[in-house]
Structures are given as C-alpha cells and as structure tokens.
Amino acid sequence: MSDYIIGLLMGFISIVIVNNLVFTKFLGTCPYLGVSGRLDMAFGMGMAVTFVITLAGVLTWLIDHMILIPNNLIIVQYICYILVIAGAVQLVEMYLRKFFPSLYESFGIFLPLITTNCAILGLCIFLFVWNVNNFAEAAVLSFGAGIGFTLAICIMAGIREQLKFSDVPKSLEGAPITLITAGLLTLAFMGFAGMIK
Amino acid sequence: MMILADIITLWNSAWPAGVTTLALGLGFSIALLIADRKLKVEMDPKIEQAYAALPRIDCGTCGFAGCSAYAKAVVANPELLGKCSPGGAAATAKIAEILSLKASGSNIPARPIVHCTGRTEDKTLFAKYDGIPTCTSANALSNVQACKFGCLSFGDCVASCKFGAMKIIDGLATVNYEKCTGCTACVKACPRGIIEMVPFAYDKMMTVACRSVESGKDTKAFCKVGCIGCKLCTKQSEAFVVNNNLAKLDYAKYQPGEAFETAMNKCPTKVIVYRGKK
Numbered sequence: 001m002s003d004y005i006i007g008l009l010m011g012f013i014s015i016v017i018v019n020n021l022v023f024t025k026f027l028g029t030c031p032y033l034g035v036s037g038r039l040d041m042a043f044g045m046g047m048a049v050t051f052v053i054t055l056a057g058v059l060t061w062l063i064d065h066m067i068l069i070p071n072n073l074i075i076v077q078y079i080c081y082i083l084v085i086a087g088a089v090q091l092v093e094m095y096l097r098k099f100f101p102s103l104y105e106s107f108g109i110f111l112p113l114i115t116t117n118c119a120i121l122g123l124c125i126f127l128f129v130w131n132v133n134n135f136a137e138a139a140v141l142s143f144g145a146g147i148g149f150t151l152a153i154c155i156m157a158g159i160r161e162q163l164k165f166s167d168v169p170k171s172l173e174g175a176p177i178t179l180i181t182a183g184l185l186t187l188a189f190m191g192f193a194g195m196i197k
Numbered sequence: 198m199m200i201l202a203d204i205i206t207l208w209n210s211a212w213p214a215g216v217t218t219l220a221l222g223l224g225f226s227i228a229l230l231i232a233d234r235k236l237k238v239e240m241d242p243k244i245e246q247a248y249a250a251l252p253r254i255d256c257g258t259c260g261f262a263g264c265s266a267y268a269k270a271v272v273a274n275p276e277l278l279g280k281c282s283p284g285g286a287a288a289t290a291k292i293a294e295i296l297s298l299k300a301s302g303s304n305i306p307a308r309p310i311v312h313c314t315g316r317t318e319d320k321t322l323f324a325k326y327d328g329i330p331t332c333t334s335a336n337a338l339s340n341v342q343a344c345k346f347g348c349l350s351f352g353d354c355v356a357s358c359k360f361g362a363m364k365i366i367d368g369l370a371t372v373n374y375e376k377c378t379g380c381t382a383c384v385k386a387c388p389r390g391i392i393e394m395v396p397f398a399y400d401k402m403m404t405v406a407c408r409s410v411e412s413g414k415d416t417k418a419f420c421k422v423g424c425i426g427c428k429l430c431t432k433q434s435e436a437f438v439v440n441n442n443l444a445k446l447d448y449a450k451y452q453p454g455e456a457f458e459t460a461m462n463k464c465p466t467k468v469i470v471y472r473g474k475k
Contacts, residue, residue, distance in 0.1 A: 076214045087225040094236040
C-alpha cells in the first residue's frame, strides 16, 4: 500500500517539476506569456487551468477506459477530448462570472481561450500515451499538471513584475525579454531532468 | 454489389463512433443547461439602459476605458454624470432620467477651435517643405513656415478625427461643427497646440483666431491675418485682453451683442471671427 502511495507521490512530483508541461513539453505557451503580466492574475489563471485540467483529465480518462477502448472507438478520441474540455471551460466561465466578476473581467478573452490551451489537450493525450491504467494515478497526474502550470505561470509573473523596474535594453523591452526569460527558466528546469527515472 | 457492400460495412463500423459522440455532446449540453440555470447572473438593467443612451464610440474622453465601463461607473456613482462630451447634454439627460435624477448646472459642450485664420494665400513660406507630409515632422524644422504659430496644413488633426469632422480648406484646418463630437483627438494631434477646447455656450462663438505672440511688425511681415496686438478690441469690451502682442477673448464673458460686433468689425487684420455651426 505504501508503495502505491509513494508511486502516486512520485507521479505528482514528476508532472509538476520534472515533466512540467510548460517547461519541458512547451505546451500552453499562449496563456503562459499572455496572462503573466501580474502575479494575482497569473495565479487566477493557474487556478482556472488547474480546475479545467483536473476535470478534463479525469473525465477523458473515464471516457477512454469505459467507452472508447472497450468499444474499439479510439478514432473519435480527440473529438471527445475537445468536447470535454470545451464543456469544462464553459462551466468555469459561468462559475467565475457568478462568484468572481472582477477576475472574470480581467481574464477577458483568455478565459474562453483555455479551451484551446494545448496543455490541457496535451495532458489528456499523455494520459493515453503513457498507458495510465489507474484512475487514482490519472487524477493525480491531471491535478499535478494544473499545479505545474500554475507554478510556471506564477514564476514567470513574479519575474515579469520585477522586470518592469529593471533597466532592460530598449530593443529588448516587452515581448523579447519575456521570451528570453522563458528560455532561461526552461534551462533552469532542465536541471531536474535526472531527478526521477 | 461490391460498392454497396462496402458502404454498408463502412456504415456498420462508423455508426457507433457517431452515436458515442452525439451521446457525449447531449450529456454535456444537459449539464451546461443545468449549470446555466443555476449560475445565472442578473445584470442591472440600468447599466444596459445607460449604455444604450451613450454614443458607444469608446473614445475615452470621460476617463474610463470605454462606454460600457463609463455606464457601469455612472450607475454606481451618479456624481460622474455629464462626463460624456460626445453624447453631450442629450446623453446626460437620458442617463439622469434612467437613474431618476435631475441633471442640474450648466452643461456647456466643449468643442475645438482652430486658432489660426491663415489660408494658403495669407501665409509666407521660407522654404518648400519636401519631407514627410505630417505636421509633426514639419514642425520639427524651424523655418518651413514663417509663422511659428500658424496651421501647417498637413492634416495631422484630419487623420486623428474619427468622425470626419476635420478638413483642410485652402491650407487651414477647419472644423465641421455638425459632425464634431468634442472628443479632443485633434487637440492632442496638433503639434503646435493651436487647437483648443472652448465651451460653446452658443452655436456660434466669437474667437481671436491667432496664436502668434510675435511683435506686430513681425506678424504683419509674415501673415496678412495675424493678430498684431493693437488693442483696438479691448476698447470695445473687457472680455478682450492683450498679452504678449496677442489678443485673447475670455469665452466665459462672451455674449452675442453689439460691443463684440463692433470689435470684430474694427479689427484691422480681421482676425476676430465667428466659429461654430452655420
């Protein structure tokens, strides 16, 4: 039993740090660069993505293993994934609009764009590709992927808030320095690559 | 027969996929329908009404991000009434009615006046300007036009106007007051600062349409219609003040009347003119 729990924990750490979707797979770069201007907004975005990715990961795993694989219907897998993600995003949107109107307004277009956040579709596909055969593991990996995304976007937002006060060369102001920062962050996270085999 | 058989096999292997997707879609639509009912947000109908009463051009003159932001703010805080310059008195009155308030105080719309009368034939040019055809770049060179204060007539203000109310007529920027909404875009665009917002208490306002502070002699040498600071107008009305060789009209003191008409007729360079709706 303890082996099982350690396995889940390893999976969680692996998806948050070692196999972080943003840093090692370069997924979800659009909101990662687009909404990372301010720390509070970045955290809100991370939470929204975590919710959607957990819901979508669990639901798609269930649909995969209960409907699609037994009936040999893997061919409609992607359509089903997108369906689940779009539905989950709609739910988040309604929820935010009701309970966090200011957050809803500050997200603007980026909220519906979670639908096309490739980190989410990527995670759903990875769950299938990595042959995750265990519901608990799928749930932990989905949640961990969301936490990993939140971690990435919050680190980025923290750095960008500091960048506003620093003396950046004129030609690198704005998007260029952000991309350079993203590259350096990725390099730093490469150091974790050997941590879990 | 072969083709028919193929179509049937195709159909047989395809329908489960279609049915699965349809069933999933149906399930999600039902879930979303329930969520939509449970999480419905009631919008204040006053905000929508106030928004409808505004011009909806998102010019930002009121200091908010756009008309919807202003509508929200004004419903929450009625003290912000009357900030909409393009909408003017009509929009203010409508919003006041929606909020069951009475708009009080003067609501004089501000409109721009170009403080120059120099048309192409009145101006003196030192050199032919062949550079980038904008006022801003022409203004960067010191001696394109003899008068340092006159309209350069490259039309930066025309380009800035969203409503087609600015036009260069015979080398002078002219405002079409029927189209102008008072959004202040041209005031910001003019590099020489000769366009100024003026409270239009009347449809037609009198103005000293010149900004030249050169001595009378120099002004006369450069321009046929510049203010030379002769102080003839100040003898007719206290509203005129001459400072630095330039007469100015205090618009708050202006009222249509004989004294102002006389001042206009006596002006030797005819620089006191009417601007406004015809």
